[in-house]
Amino acid sequence: MKQLSTQEMVRATMSRDAGYDGAFFVCVRTTMIYCLPSCKAKKPMLKNIVFIPTRAQALQMGFRGCKRCRAADFPKIAPKWLDAVVEQMKSKTSQHLSETALTDAAGVDISTIRRYFKSQFGTTPTAFHRKMRLQHARQLIERGVNYLEAAFESGFESSSGFRDAFKKEFGSTPGRNHDV
Numbered sequence: 439m440k441q442l443s444t445q446e447m448v449r450a451t452m453s454r455d456a457g458y459d460g461a462f463f464v465c466v467r468t469t470m471i472y473c474l475p476s477c478k479a480k481k482p483m484l485k486n487i488v489f490i491p492t493r494a495q496a497l498q499m500g501f502r503g504c505k506r507c508r509a510a511d512f513p514k515i516a517p518k519w520l521d522a523v524v525e526q527m528k529s530k531t532s533q534h535l536s537e538t539a540l541t542d543a544a545g546v547d548i549s550t551i552r553r554y555f556k557s558q559f560g561t562t563p564t565a566f567h568r569k570m571r572l573q574h575a576r577q578l579i580e581r582g583v584n585y586l587e588a589a590f591e592s593g594f595e596s597s598s599g600f601r602d603a604f605k606k607e608f609g610s611t612p613g614r615n616h617d618v
């Protein structure tokens with residue numbers, strides 16, 4: 439897909455252009471809500487908006503779908519159990535998540551969950567949750583938490599494994615001054 443410029447996304451958001459729905463998501467840092475560009479709700483201040491290209495990333499970063507534009511249901515294919523699965527994942531950012539925990543939360547079998555994640559997010563539920571844990575770790579580090587502690591708090595058992603995963607995901611090492 440063509441990379442959209444920030445200017446174009448701002449314009450689409452401010453003019454509520456439904457043609458851009460699904461092309462990116464409008465995430466609001468102050469409320470932790472994500473919207474479709476066409477959302478009819480009052481637009482937040484630009485400085486509080488972060489444009490996220492995919493729903494997967496928005497969810498991994500902890501944003502929730504807006505009730506007004508029903509961003510979570512766009513394009514009306516999200517199954518009913520998805521929220522429960524994502525909530526389950528969010529509540530377990532400091533540990534690995536068993537498939538049983540997911541199927542218990544969703545009330546559907548694991549192959550259904552796997553199939554959906556593969557087709558919609560291009561990944562497995564486990565890898566999706568791992569990225570969510572990395573986002574969690576990054577937020578902790580940004581708040582000044584030591585990276586080893588952040589690794590532990592995000593369910594990574596080895597610091598080297600954490601460091602490698604973090605670097606692969608964000609392109610930089612988790613420590614300050616690149617000293618780790």
Ligand SMILES: [Zn+2]
Nearest residue numbers: 473477504507
């Ligand atoms: Zn909205």
